[in-house]
Amino acid sequence: MKIAVCIKRAPDSETRFRIAASGTGIDEAGVKFDISDFDSYAVEYALQVTEKGGGEVVVISVGTDASQETLRKALSMGAASGVLLKTDGPVFDSMAVARALADELQGGGYDLVLFGKVAADTAAGAVGAMTAELLGLPCVNSVSKLDLADGRGTARRDLEGAAETVEFPLPAVVSIDEGIARPRYPSLKGIMAAKKKPLESKPAQLGDVRVKIAKMELPADRPPGRIIGEGAAAVPELVRLLQDEAKVL
Amino acid sequence: MANILAYAEARAGELRKTAFEAVTAARQLADASGGGEVHAIVFGPAGVAAKAAQLGKFGADVVIAVEHERYANNDPESMSATIAERAKSGGHRYVVGVASQTGRDIAPRVAAKLGAAFASDVIDAKVNGDALTVRHPGYWGKVIMTLEVTGSPTVLTYRPGAVTASENAKEARAESMAPAADPSASRVVVKETTQGAKGRPDLAEAPIIISGGRGLKEAANFKLVEDLADAFGNAAVGATRAVTDEGWRPHSDQIGQTGRTVSPQLYVAVGISGAIQHIAGMRTSKAIVAINKDKEAPIFKIADYGIVGDVFEVVPALTAAVKAAKNS
């Protein structure tokens, strides 16, 4: 099976963010970057499928040259090759990113195209479904369990307070939720091997970009925490505050 | 003046709370752009039209019901095709939804079909001449981004709970529409929708969430959390990743960076340390209560009401006190 995984470079979640002087981006100084959370689950899942049933995993990223490192990490986990669709800066237009990805995926002969359910930075959760539409492929989003057999997929999608079981034919686009696979750490051997794996770079075909970043800011701080008491003795005071102050009781 | 198409979510023929939020948001956007009509589109099995009529109370001028037996479950392929078709024929300036799991699934497809600009998980939107300026949390909610979106139509989803559904009565005209694509021909088929715990609201709808962490020690002790939720009566139950990893609760209950993002009126953290990845999913809650035996636990840095103590002692006492308060 030939599987493409679309991965994005994103800051590590432990990062303390500062806003860049421009006011339209984060200050990247001292920030660690990695494969965006859900995309790394997708890479891991794809590797497990091809290790069991044969085939290969291709990783694709739209981004600046800095995303080479992100693709290289996926190669060191076990992906066969990578493609960087190069941009001059970050892109916040989901449709533009989807256009660039669809342009690359078209005609690639993939049985399955995987996405993360949402990217850490944009938090849009849109690029996978848009790419599927552009490619005319069936699409299942936010999948926490996926079985593939005989050219078909069966997936579980969590809804709020409910879950769906869906069936679909391959080729298809699937976006991955947590719970499907825990990403491996690259082995030393993997890291060495990755240095020799093909990593192609070409300009991204973004088309018309209609969503632009105007400003980034840190959210208002919550008021500092307050401890109201210890043990069960504090419960009456809590109930009073929930009634009189928070007005939720 | 701009007419707006609102996607009003239903599940198994019942409108969801997000449906009222979508219509309220669309009404606000229509009013902000100099007035215009709100057309709400609803999918469901036969009978959903009758239930959808109440959307007029929230500001819908037209309620479009698309009834089909397949719509007892979601059918994103034909639903998104139908919304796109209606947006095209209606010349709508905006298509508005709510970023629930279903809204997030449908809206990007509609945008792609329309070739429309798209903004997701919006907390507020301002009409700015020909452009739309939206604010939207990114980077796990640690950064608020302001985005300028140009092009007509524009598709946008609001963050669940960002708009409070409010009544703004209109005399809604009822229309019906046939699916624009045959649902029986969809390639992706929902075989089954299993409902979670009955009788308790779910995480997307509940005004109060009681969440449990590893401090509960084992799965059976989640009963403490459930009992407290039941005492409030309108509370959902959430969990940390430590808990879903252990299999004490399903992954769908997980709150945080890789789980759900919630903004309830009240969030009660029971035996939760308050790791940065957990806080990412609940820091926008109105009020936060934390119960933890370690007074240095990071959760206390953001808790409006912290109690240092043993959950096995404090939670039953709180459950009893809430019950008493409800009955008085």
Ligand SMILES: Cc1cc2nc3c(=O)[nH]c(=O)nc-3n(C[C@H](O)[C@H](O)[C@H](O)COP(=O)(O)OP(=O)(O)OC[C@H]3O[C@@H](n4cnc5c(N)ncnc54)[C@H](O)[C@@H]3O)c2cc1C
């Ligand atoms: C990439 C990534 C993504 C992640 N995503 C998420 C996510 O989405 N959601 C999430 O929740 N986590 C997530 N995590 C995990 C997160 O870092 C923490 O490990 C997790 O939130 C801890 O869960 P906890 O608070 O239940 O457990 P712990 O950190 O073990 O805390 C248990 C707490 O219970 C207290 N306690 C123990 N016994 C008692 C008692 N008897 N009475 C009172 N208090 C008691 C302890 O003092 C402690 O503070 C993620 C981590 C990574 C690396």
Ligand SMILES: Nc1ncnc2c1ncn2[C@@H]1O[C@H](COP(=O)(O)O)[C@@H](O)[C@H]1O
């Ligand atoms: N620049 C990008 N390069 C490669 N894949 C991307 C890019 N942006 C988004 N994706 C994929 O689309 C998913 C959803 O992203 P988003 O719609 O931005 O939340 C991500 O998890 C990735 O799998």
